[in-house]
Amino acid sequence: MKITVAPSAGFCFGVKRAINLAIDSASKFDSELNTLGPIIHNPQVVSQLKDKKIFPVDTIDEIKSDKVIIRSHGIKSDVENKILQKNITIIDATCPFVKRSQEYIKKAFQEGYFIIMVGDDKHPEVQSVISFADSARYKVVNRIEELEQIKFNEKIALISQTTQDINFYLSIICEVFKKTSKEIIVFNTICDATKLKQEEAALLSSESDIMIVVGGYNSANTNKLKNICKKIQNNTYHIETEAELEYKWFKNAENIGITAGASTPDWIIEKVVEKIRSFDIL
Ligand code: SF4
Known part of the structure; x- marks a missing residue:
């Protein structure tokens, strides 16, 4: 055999970076340190980090100190604002690839594109990235058939979840090109x-x-x-x-x-x- x-x-670069940042921050801190949501999607690692006083919480109200770690997937813009309003310091472990997607979305939204994000709308990364556009100005699709729900009467920006299957993203891009002759910009956001x-x-x-x-x-x-x-x-x-x-x-x-x-x-x-x-x- x-x-x-x-x-x-x-482990990828973004996950290593998030875990190291969390462990390093916890070592400088006496009491429990919270991550908003599990720091990465691995229950065994999240459980081990509890030995280093790093505990996930689901909501801002559960944060037990004046600091919180933001996980590699990032957070929604309105959640970030609420944390700052409560004078809680953010230790930002958002992966730089996710940050890049957030910047692309902000730019596309400001420039008036209708945004199609290819990914799972329930995934925290997609929720964090898309939160930088107005909800009337985007559609998250996870199946080609979902493109039928879009009017295609304005310029389009395409962006994908960082972990998307490249062939699936390409098939969506091809389909969008068939559906409109208006301007299309494609962001290459698969990490x-x-x-x-x-x-x-x-x-x-x-x-x-x-x-x-x-x-x-x-x-x-x-x-x-x-x-x-x-x-x-x-x-x-x-x-x-x-x-x-x-x-x-x-x-x-x-x-x-x-x-x-x-x-x-x-x-x-x-x-x-x-x-x-x-x-x-x-
Ligand atoms: S975007 Fe890529 S490098 Fe960053 S955490 Fe996700 S999989 Fe890892």
Whole structure:
């Protein structure tokens, strides 16, 4: 049995930066420090951070000190204003790629474009980015059919969630071009870490008998990786931890591919590899 882990599997630059900033800030602080929402979409990491006195809260009213950490996905502009009104200091761990998307949206909105954001409207990153435009001036789409709800009688700006599947974004762009001859601007907002992970996952899926995708069930980029792998290799399994691996999946498998979402720490990936190796000697 040959086990190959995609070189880019696991923490991306934005997640590493957010966690380091949180740990560093907590070490300088005596009491509990809160993140608004879980700092990353990985329950095992969020649970470990509690040992370092870093606790997630869901609302501004639950913040227990005069400081709060903003997670890598960023926050909505009105929530940011409310925090500042309460004189709470923001420790901003928003990923620079998400910040860049926020700047693009502000610019497109100010310049009068109708904005189409390609992503999941319930995802915190999408909610934070799109909050910089008026709700009457955008539509978030997650399926091509949703474009039918747009009038296409004005100039259009297209932007994607940073973790979007590049091929899906391209298919939406093509469809929009077919629907209007008005001006269109396209922002390339899929982050470099996501592009690399998706390319490696697709290649590894084509070379493997089984693909294991490791990451939080609530992690958008992990779910995208699972979908990309599944299209190429039907024997694709999404797990959060090694405890979910089943021996029967690996019977007759020679080449095992592993990839992991941007919020999955190395120690979880290592445990997955270890458990699969233990199946090999059964
Ligand atoms: S996946 Fe990309 S945008 Fe999201 S935190 Fe990582 S580097 Fe930033």
